[in-house]
Amino acid sequence: MMAAIRAGLLGQKVLLIEKGSSLGRKLCLSGKGRGNLTNIGDINTFLENFNPTGQFLRNAFSHFFNQELMAFFEQAGLTLKTERQGRVFPRSERAQDILRVLEQYLAKVKVEIIYNRSVREILLKGKRVAAVKLDDGRILAATGVILATGGGSFPQTGSSGDGQQIAEKLGHRVIPLRAALVPLLTQEKWVKDLAGLTLKNVRICLLVNDRRKFSQIGELLFTHFGVSGPVVLSLSGDIVDLLRSKEAVEFSIDFKPGLSPELLKRRLERELQGRLILKNLLKSFLPHSLISVFIALTKIRPDKKVNQLTQAERKQLLGLMKDFRLGISGFLPLKQAMVTRGGISAKEIDPRTMQSKLIKGLYFAGEIIDVDGKTGGYNLQAAFSTGYLAGENAAKNQG
Numbered sequence: 001m002m003a004a005i006r007a008g009l010l011g012q013k014v015l016l017i018e019k020g021s022s023l024g025r026k027l028c029l030s031g032k033g034r035g036n037l038t039n040i041g042d043i044n045t046f047l048e049n050f051n052p053t054g055q056f057l058r059n060a061f062s063h064f065f066n067q068e069l070m071a072f073f074e075q076a077g078l079t080l081k082t083e084r085q086g087r088v089f090p091r092s093e094r095a096q097d098i099l100r101v102l103e104q105y106l107a108k109v110k111v112e113i114i115y116n117r118s119v120r121e122i123l124l125k126g127k128r129v130a131a132v133k134l135d136d137g138r139i140l141a142a143t144g145v146i147l148a149t150g151g152g153s154f155p156q157t158g159s160s161g162d163g164q165q166i167a168e169k170l171g172h173r174v175i176p177l178r179a180a181l182v183p184l185l186t187q188e189k190w191v192k193d194l195a196g197l198t199l200k201n202v203r204i205c206l207l208v209n210d211r212r213k214f215s216q217i218g219e220l221l222f223t224h225f226g227v228s229g230p231v232v233l234s235l236s237g238d239i240v241d242l243l244r245s246k247e248a249v250e251f252s253i254d255f256k257p258g259l260s261p262e263l264l265k266r267r268l269e270r271e272l273q274g275r276l277i278l279k280n281l282l283k284s285f286l287p288h289s290l291i292s293v294f295i296a297l298t299k300i301r302p303d304k305k306v307n308q309l310t311q312a313e314r315k316q317l318l319g320l321m322k323d324f325r326l327g328i329s330g331f332l333p334l335k336q337a338m339v340t341r342g343g344i345s346a347k348e349i350d351p352r353t354m355q356s357k358l359i360k361g362l363y364f365a366g367e368i369i370d371v372d373g374k375t376g377g378y379n380l381q382a383a384f385s386t387g388y389l390a391g392e393n394a395a396k397n398q399g
Helices: 002-009 027-033 043-048 052-063 066-074 095-108 162-169 189-194 230-244 261-271 278-284 288-298 311-322 378-396
Strands: 015-017 080-082 087-090 112-114 119-125 128-134 139-141 145-147 174-180 184-186 198-208 211-222 226-228 249-254 324-331 339-344 362-364
Touching (some): 002 095, 002 145, 027 095, 066 080, 087 095, 119 162, 145 162, 145 378, 162 339, 184 230, 198 230, 226 324, 230 324, 278 288, 311 324, 362 378
Parallel strands (some): 015 112, 145 362
Antiparallel strands (some): 080 087, 128 139, 174 339, 184 324, 198 211, 198 249, 211 226, 249 324
16 A cells, blocks of 8 residues: 555556455554554664564665654544554554555545455566456556565465465565464463463563573463463564474573562562461462462472471472473464565565566565564554555656
8 A cells, every 4th residue: 555655646557456355454453453553763673673684674764764654644634652662553543544544545646446356467578567467367557566465474364475476486586484473382281271361571581492592571471372472472483483493492481580589589588487378478479370380380289388398399489480481382373473474585676676686667565575573563664664665666667
């Protein structure tokens, strides 16, 4: 939509071919339906929140970034707000309102839209785009084509990976599609008993083959099959690749990151002087639903008086509070991921224009490209920025 709007604003005749019966179905799912359209971080902060291929986006961000995007929507009457970690949402908290503005722009610049049709093939004349062939057999002449068909996640919204197949037929290298921003499965089956429990302000450390690779304080959500939450989702793309390479992956959770092991030990020792039983003592340290799991793992009787705990048992309790292990065994399938990792190789796209380095008049925008970022508005900004740049250059480079 952004690519079509930008090309239309530059006076080109634009046709938008939509596979479904309506626009923006995946957009309306973003931010849990609230529409986290960007982030207020600077360009370097953005690039740090993408996988290594994210450096490809520097030109696009330099040309059209978060302040320009926010102004684009605010000038159309959409009031925005900034929340923690710099995330930007419509004040209405409705992603549908972002779509409404985009549709108004499309109408204003007279973009023609064909619904319920998909492109089967891009036809060439030599090494230049000449036309597109639709699934109903129609052939539509075109001097410029922008592929902005998304990744392979949430295929019910229309992004099912067919754009990558079209590009591959034209000679482009496609990095295999896989899940990113996806909930993870754990080896521990007892997590189902904690489903719905959110742990806030815990330290989550990623261990690969028992070596510490990453550590961050944040939020973790237990599900009936494993774990999710912002930190987990942001790590998930890398974890998917690690698991595919048969690496051993674990999470180490520190329930009290604000207390050093020594300070936590002192606090625990003070509590152990009383006559409480273990399960009542743990209420001061852990969420209620986690207590039974904790006790089962220690194999200490829940009704044992705390002043009768052995030194080994005390050490075990302290160790679990600072280093609670979860083995990561898998992940949900790509179709249930928020974002796709993989896609058209960024090495075959000119980052200054979004034009194919192989075929004149062919451009790429959004999740179809092999770049993916963490949660927080980064991926939508990348879609808007690359769409804007592709639309602008497709419009300027006609003839």
